[in-house]
Amino acid sequence: MATTAVPHAPAAPAAPRGLWSWITTTDHKRIGVLYGVSAFIFFLIGGLEALVMRLQLGAPGASVVSAEFYNQLFTMHGTTMVFLAIMPLSAAFFNFIIPLQIGARDVAFPRLNAFSYWVFLLGALFMNASFLVGPLFGADALSVAPNGGWFGYANLTSPQYSPGPNIDFWVLGLQILGVASLAAGFNFITTIINMRAPGMSLMRMPVFTWMSFVTQFLIITAFPVITIGLVFLMFDRLFGTTFYNVAAGGDVLLWQHLFWLFGHPEVYILILPAMGIVSEVLPTFSRKPLFGYAVVVYSGVLIGIVGWGVWAHHMFSTGLGPIADSVFSASTMLIAVPTGVKIFNWIATMWGGRLEFRTPMLFAIGFISMFIIGGLSGVMHSSPPADLQQTDTYFVVAHFHYVLFGGALLGLFAGIYYWWPKVFGRTLREGPGKWHFWLMLLGMNLTFFPMHFSGLLGMPRRIYTYGADLGLDTFNLISTIGALLTGVGLLVFMYNVWASRSQPAAGKNPWNAATLEWAIASPPPVYNFAVLPTVSSRLPLWTEGGATPIPDTPPEPVHVPGGSYWPLVTALGIVIMAIGALMHRALVPSLLTGIAGAAVVVVGIYRWAFEPFEV
Amino acid sequence: MSHAATAHHTSTGLDNRKIAFWTFIGSECLLFGSLIATYLVYEGRSVAGPTTHEILNIPLTTISTFDLLMSSLAMVLALAAVHRGDKVWARVWLATTAGLGTIFLGFQVYEFQHFVHEGLGFTTNLFGSTFFTLTGFHGAHVLVGVLWLTTLLVRSFQGKLGPDKALNVEIAGLYWHFVDVVWIVIFTVVYLIQTTPLPTA
Numbered sequence: 001m002a003t004t005a006v007p008h009a010p011a012a013p014a015a016p017r018g019l020w021s022w023i024t025t026t027d028h029k030r031i032g033v034l035y036g037v038s039a040f041i042f043f044l045i046g047g048l049e050a051l052v053m054r055l056q057l058g059a060p061g062a063s064v065v066s067a068e069f070y071n072q073l074f075t076m077h078g079t080t081m082v083f084l085a086i087m088p089l090s091a092a093f094f095n096f097i098i099p100l101q102i103g104a105r106d107v108a109f110p111r112l113n114a115f116s117y118w119v120f121l122l123g124a125l126f127m128n129a130s131f132l133v134g135p136l137f138g139a140d141a142l143s144v145a146p147n148g149g150w151f152g153y154a155n156l157t158s159p160q161y162s163p164g165p166n167i168d169f170w171v172l173g174l175q176i177l178g179v180a181s182l183a184a185g186f187n188f189i190t191t192i193i194n195m196r197a198p199g200m201s202l203m204r205m206p207v208f209t210w211m212s213f214v215t216q217f218l219i220i221t222a223f224p225v226i227t228i229g230l231v232f233l234m235f236d237r238l239f240g241t242t243f244y245n246v247a248a249g250g251d252v253l254l255w256q257h258l259f260w261l262f263g264h265p266e267v268y269i270l271i272l273p274a275m276g277i278v279s280e281v282l283p284t285f286s287r288k289p290l291f292g293y294a295v296v297v298y299s300g301v302l303i304g305i306v307g308w309g310v311w312a313h314h315m316f317s318t319g320l321g322p323i324a325d326s327v328f329s330a331s332t333m334l335i336a337v338p339t340g341v342k343i344f345n346w347i348a349t350m351w352g353g354r355l356e357f358r359t360p361m362l363f364a365i366g367f368i369s370m371f372i373i374g375g376l377s378g379v380m381h382s383s384p385p386a387d388l389q390q391t392d393t394y395f396v397v398a399h400f401h402y403v404l405f406g407g408a409l410l411g412l413f414a415g416i417y418y419w420w421p422k423v424f425g426r427t428l429r430e431g432p433g434k435w436h437f438w439l440m441l442l443g444m445n446l447t448f449f450p451m452h453f454s455g456l457l458g459m460p461r462r463i464y465t466y467g468a469d470l471g472l473d474t475f476n477l478i479s480t481i482g483a484l485l486t487g488v489g490l491l492v493f494m495y496n497v498w499a500s501r502s503q504p505a506a507g508k509n510p511w512n513a514a515t516l517e518w519a520i521a522s523p524p525p526v527y528n529f530a531v532l533p534t535v536s537s538r539l540p541l542w543t544e545g546g547a548t549p550i551p552d553t554p555p556e557p558v559h560v561p562g563g564s565y566w567p568l569v570t571a572l573g574i575v576i577m578a579i580g581a582l583m584h585r586a587l588v589p590s591l592l593t594g595i596a597g598a599a600v601v602v603v604g605i606y607r608w609a610f611e612p613f614e615v
Numbered sequence: 616m617s618h619a620a621t622a623h624h625t626s627t628g629l630d631n632r633k634i635a636f637w638t639f640i641g642s643e644c645l646l647f648g649s650l651i652a653t654y655l656v657y658e659g660r661s662v663a664g665p666t667t668h669e670i671l672n673i674p675l676t677t678i679s680t681f682d683l684l685m686s687s688l689a690m691v692l693a694l695a696a697v698h699r700g701d702k703v704w705a706r707v708w709l710a711t712t713a714g715l716g717t718i719f720l721g722f723q724v725y726e727f728q729h730f731v732h733e734g735l736g737f738t739t740n741l742f743g744s745t746f747f748t749l750t751g752f753h754g755a756h757v758l759v760g761v762l763w764l765t766t767l768l769v770r771s772f773q774g775k776l777g778p779d780k781a782l783n784v785e786i787a788g789l790y791w792h793f794v795d796v797v798w799i800v801i802f803t804v805v806y807l808i809q810t811t812p813l814p815t816a
Contacts, residue, residue, distance in 0.1 A: 108631040182642060190635040194625040220638055224646035228653070231748070239737060241744040243653075249660040249741045258649060532624075606766075 016563075024563030026110035027526060031117050032096030033423065038121055039088035045128065046080035047490065049073045051483055054447070058480035060468040070464035071147035072166070076128075078150030079170065082270065083177050084124045086404065089412050090273035091120070094188055094212050096423055100517035101206045103197025103535060103547075105528050106561070108190040111608060115567035116184040122575040123176030130169040137165050146170035149462065151263065152233070154244035154255035159237045165582065171234045172578040178223045178230075179574060185220040188212065197516070199535035199547075203297070206515045207290060210297050211276030214304040215269050221308070222265035229258030238584045253318060260311040268307040270404060271371075272300060274411025275342060278364040281414050282346055284513040285361035286353025289539055292345045299338035299345075306335045316384040317391045325384045332382035339375060343368060358511070359433030363414035366441050370406025374399055377452070392462075395455025401448045410440070413493075421506030425522045429503065432496035439489030446482025450475035514539035519550050530554040559614065566608035573600030636786050640793050647797050650752055651804060654745040659811040661740035667809040670735055672726070679722035680802050683757075686715035687795045690788045697771075700778045706771050709784075712791065713764035716757050723754045746805065753801055756794045763787050 022030060053073050056064040065073065095113065099106055107113050130145040137144055147166045148157040157167045192213045196205070205213075232243035233255065242248035244255050283290045290296060312320055312328040320328075346368055355361070377399040381387040390396055413436075421427040454475040459466060466472050509518035518541055520529060530551045537546030580594030625631060658667070693708035727747070730736075735743045767787055770776045776784070 108635065185642070186635045186638045189638045190631050194627055194629065194631050194634055196626040198624075200626075220642040221645050224642050225649050228646060228649035232653070235737075235744065235748065241738050241748075242741060243744060247662075249657070249662045251656070251660075254653065254656065258653075261649075 021563065023568060024114075024565045026106070026114050026561055026563055026567075028095045028099050028107050028110065028113060029423075029524060029526075029528075031113050032092045032094075034117055035088050035095055035120070036092035036423075038117075038124070039085055039092060042080055042084035042124055042128075043086075043089070044490075046077050046085050047487065049077040049080065051487055053077065054480040054483040056464060057466075057476050059477065060466050060470075060473055062465060065464070067464040068147070069142060071462075072131075072142070072145040074462055075146045075149055075170070076131075079127065079146065079174075081404070082150060082266070083174065084120075084127070086270050086408050086412065087181065088120055088124075090212075090215070090270070091116075091184060093208070093273060093277065093412075093415055093419070094184070094216075097419060097517060098188060098191060098209050098212055099195065100422075100520070100524060100528060101209045101515055102192065102195060102200050103516050103529060103533050104191065104195040105532070105558070107187050108195055109187050110561055111564050111567050111613065112183050112187050114564065115571055116180045116187065118568045118571035119176060119180035119183070119574060122571050123173055123180060123578075126176060126575055126578060127169055127173030130166065139164070144169070146173075151259055152255075153252070153259075154233055154236070155246070155252050157233060158244050159240070160245075167233075168237060168582050168584070171230050171237065172581055175227060175230050175234070176574060176578055178227050181219050182223050185216040185223075188216045189220070192216075197529075197532050197535055200516075203294065204535060204538045206276075207279035207293065207296055207300075208273070208276035211272040211279070211300050214300050215272045218265040218269050218272075218304055218307065222262040222269065225258055226262035229255055229262070232258075234581070238581065253315070256315050256318065257311070260314040261308075263314060264311040265304075265307050267403070268303055270408045271411075272303065274367065274408045274415075275300065277411050277415035277418070278346065278367050279342075280513070280515065281360045281364040281418050282349045284418070284511050285356045285358055285364075286350045287356070287512075288349060288353040289514070289542070290345065291348035291351075293538065296342055296345050299341045302338040303335060306331060306338070310335055313382060313387070316387045329382055329384055333379060336375065336379050336382075343372060343375075358417075359428065359430055359437060360414045360418035360511075362434065362437045363410050363417060366437065367407060367410040367414060370402055370410060370441075370444070374402025374404075374406055377402065390455065392460055393455035394451040394459045394461060397461055398448045398451035398455060401444070401451070405444050405448065413437075413440075418511070419517075420500070421510045422517055422522050422524070424500070425505055426500050426503040427506045427510055428496050428500050432492050432499065436489050436492040436496060439492060440486055443482045443484075443486030443489055447479045447486060448482070450478045450482075454479075509541065514542040516540055516547060519547060521552065526560050527554065527558040530558070561613060564608065564611060564613060566604050566611060570601055570604030570608060573597045573602075573604055576600055630782055632782065632786055633789075636789055640789065643793065643797075647752070647800075650745075650749045651800065654749050655804060655810075657741045657745050658809075661742045664740035664743065665730075665733060665735045666740070666742045667805075667811045670730055670733055671806055671809070672729075673806050675722070675726070676802065676806050679719050679726075680798065682715050682722070683719045683795055683798055686712050686719070687792050689715060690791045694781065694784050694788050697776060697781045697784045698778055702771065702776075705776065705784075706768060709764055709768045709771060713761050713768065716761040716764065716791075720754060720757055720761070723750065723757075742811075749801060749805070753794070753797055756797070760787070760791050760794055763790065 022034070025031060025034075052065060053070065056062050056070060095107070098104075127146070132141055134141045134144045144165050146152075146169050148162055148170065152167065152170060155161060157170075192205070192209060232241070235241040236243050236245065242250050244250050244252050246252060279290055279296060309331045310328060312324055313332045316325060316328075346364075350365075377395070381390045381396065381399065417428055417433055454472050457471060457475075459470070459472050459476075466476070506522050508521055510522075511518070516533065516535065517524075519533070530553055531548075533540070533547040533550050535547045537543035540546035574597065576597030577594050578597070580590050580592070580597055583590040583593060627634070689708045689711040693705055693712055696704035696708055730743075735746075737743055737747045764787060767776060767784060770780070770783075
C-alpha cells in the first residue's frame with residue numbers, strides 16, 4: 001500500500017543484497033532468519049539421528065548400527081536437539097520478534113548479535129564435524145563423534161574411560177556454544193530493559209518478550225556454571241588434573257552438580273520461549289486478551305527463580321540422603337504450581353472466546369495438551385521412591401520428550417506458522433499445515449506414549465538393543481512407526497514452506513493480532529518502524545489509540561547501521577583456539593594453532609571496537 | 616540530526632553498555648562462584664603432596680592484595696580525571712592502575728613458580744588443581760584488565776579520551792573493581808580461612 005502515492009523516495013536505504021551482505025549483516029531480522037534456517041538444518045540432522053536409532057530399536061536384536069555408533073547417535077541426538085535445534089530456534093524468534101514487539105529499530109548491540117550467531121554456527125559445525133574427521137585421528141569416519149551422553153557424566157567422560165577425541169569434541173563444542181548464548185543473553189536483557197518504545201512499560205510488554213526476558217536471565221546465570229564444569233573436565237582430559245578422579249580424592253558428583261545446576265535451568269530455557277509463543281497465539285485466535293496477563297508473567301518469573309532450586313532431582317539415584325531428597329522433591333513439586341497456573345490461564349483465555357482453529361492455534365493447543373502429559377509424568381518422578389524406579393528407563397525418555405517435543409517443539413511450530421507471514425510476507429498454507437500438525441501429533445504420541453510402558457517394564461535408556469523375550473517388541477515397534485510418521489509430518493512442513501512461495505502477500509496483520517510487530521509491513525523494512533511509536537496499551541492494535549500511527553515511509557532519514565565482518569572473524573578465532581585444544585595429542589601444532597586462534601580473537605576484538613559503527 | 620536523538624533514546628536513560636556490563640558481571644559472579652565452591656568442596660581432600668598450611672604465604676599475598684586494592688583507588692581517580700577533562704592526571708592514574716595490576720600479576724607469577732619449585736604443580740593434587748584454576752582464572756581476568764587499561768592509556772595519548780568518552784573508562788572501572796572484589800573473596804577463603812587440618816606430625 002506504500003507504493004501507490006509515495007511523494008518522495010524512501011528515506012532509508014533499501015536492504016543490501018548478496019551473500020556478502022548476509023555474512024556482514026547486523027540486522028536483527030536477518031540474523032533471526034539465519035538462526036532459524038541453521039537451527040532447522042541441525043534439527044533435521046538430530047531428527048535423522050533419532051530415526052536411525054528408532055530403526056535399530058524397531059525389532060529386538062537388530063543390527064542396523066553398531067553399539068559404538070549407537071552411543072554416538074544418542075549423544076549427538078540429545079546434544080543437537082538441546083543446543084543446536086531448540087535453543088537456536090528460540091533464538092531465531094528472540095532476534096526477529098523481540099525488537100519488533102517492543103518497538104525498537106534493532107537490538108542493543110547489533111554486532112554482538114552477529115557474533116552470537118557466528119559462534120553458534122561455527123560451534124555447531126565443529127561439534128558435527130566429529131562425524132566426518134575420524135581419519136584425521138587415525139580412526140574411521142563415524143567413530144569419533146561424542147559418545148558419553150548429552151549429560152557427559154564424569155568419570156565416564158574422563159580420560160581413563162574415554163581416551164579418544166570423542167569427548168574432546170563435546171567438551172570444546174559446548175564451551176563454544178556457551179559463548180554464543182551468553183553474548184546473546186547480555187544483548188537481549190539490555191535490549192528489553194533499555195530499547196522499549198516510549199510508553200512500552202514492562203507490564204505492557206507482550207508475554208513472548210517477557211518469557212524471553214526470563215530465559216535470558218537463566219542463560220546468563222546457568223551457562224557459567226556448566227562452563228566451569230566443562231573447564232574442569234577439559235583440564236582432566238588435556239593436562240591430567242584430577243577434578244573427577246576418585247582415586248585422587250575427586251568426586252564424580254561434582255560434575256553432576258555443576259551439570260544439573262545448569263541442566264535444570266536449561267529445561268526452562270527450552271520451554272519458557274515456547275510458553276511465551278503460545279501466550280501470543282492463543283489470545284489472537286481466541287479474539288480475547290490473555291486471561292490474567294500479570295499472573296502469567298509472574299508465574300514465568302517464579303518458574304525462572306524456582307527453576308534454580310530443583311537440580312538435584314536429576315540425582316536422586318546417587319544417594320544424596322533424606323534431607324536433600326526431601327528438599328528437592330518438595331521444590332520440584334512446588335514448581336508445578338506456577339506451571340499449572342499458566343495452563344489454567346491459557347485454558348481460561350480460550351474459554352468463551354471466538355476460537356479460530358488456524359494452524360498456529362492447533363499447534364498451541366497441541367502444546368498445552370502434550371505439555372500437561374509431560375508435566376504430569378514429571379510430577380510423578382519428583383517423588384524419590386518413584387524416581388528410583390523410573391530413572392534411566394524409557395519412562396524418563398517418554399517424560400522429557402512430551403515436554404520438549406510435545407512442549408517446546410510444538411510451541412515453536414506454533415510460532416513458525418504464526419510469525420511466518422511477518423518474516424517472509426506470505427502465510428503458510430492451511431491445508432498442509434493441518435496435515436503437518438495432525439501427523440506430528442499422532443506421530444509423537446505413537447512414538448513416546450508406548451515408552452511409558454516399555455520404561456516401566458524395565459527397558460533402560462541408551463541401550464542399543466534388547467532381547468526378544470522381554471515383552472518389549474510391540475511397544476518398540478509402535479514407537480518406531482510413530483517416529484517415521486513424525487518424519488512424514490516434517491516432510492509435509494517442508495513442502496508447505498516450498499509451496500508458500502506462490503501464496504498471496506499477507507499484508508501487515510493477517511491474523512488481526514494485537515501486538516506491535518503487526519503494525520508494520522510484512523516483511524518489515526530494514527528500519528522496522530518509520531517512526532518509533534508511543535504505546536499506551538498492552539494490546540496496542542486492539543485498543544483505540546493504543547499506539548501512535550506508524551507511517552509506511554519515514555518522514556525523515558533513518559540511520560541504519562552498516563554491516564561488519566569482525567564479529568565473524570572473532571568467532572573464527574574462538575573456533576581455531578578450540579581446534580588447537582582438540583589437537584592436544586601433538587603438543588607443538590596444538591600450541592601454535594591455539595596461539596594463532598587467540599591472535600585472531602584479539603585482532604578481531606580490537607578492529608571491532610575501533611571500527612566506525614554508529615548504532 | 617534528529618535521528619541521533621531517537622537513536623540514543625533508552626528506556627531507563629542509562630547507556631546500553633552499562634546495563635550489559637552489569638549483566639556480564641552478574642554472570643561472572645556465577646563463574647567465580649562455581650570455582651570458589653569447588654575449591655571449598657575439595658579443600659582438605661588431597662591425598663598427596665603439599666597443602667595449604669605448608670605452602671600458602673599470607674604475608675606476601677597480603678602485600679599483593681594491598682597492591683590490587685590500591686589499584687582500585689587509582690582507577691577511581693583515573694575516572695574522575697577523565698570526567699573533568701584532566702588529560703595529564705587521567706594518564707597518570709590509568710598508568711598507575713595498569714602498573715599496579717601488572718605488579719599483582721608479577722606477585723602471582725612469582726607465587727606460582729615458587730609453588731612449583733616447592734613441589735606443588737597443577738596436577739600434583741586436588742589442592743594444586745583447584746588453587747591454580749581458581750587463581751589462574753582470576754589472574755587471566757587481571758591480565759585482560761591490564762590490556763584494557765593500557766588500551767585506554769594509548770587512546771588518551773592519541774587524544775581520543777576526552778570527557779565524552781568517560782563512559783568507556785567507567786565500564787573498564789566496573790570491570791576492574793569487580794575483579795578486585797573477587798580477589799578479596801579469594802584471599803579470604805583461600806588464604807585467611809584455611810580449613811585443611813594441620814598435619815598431625
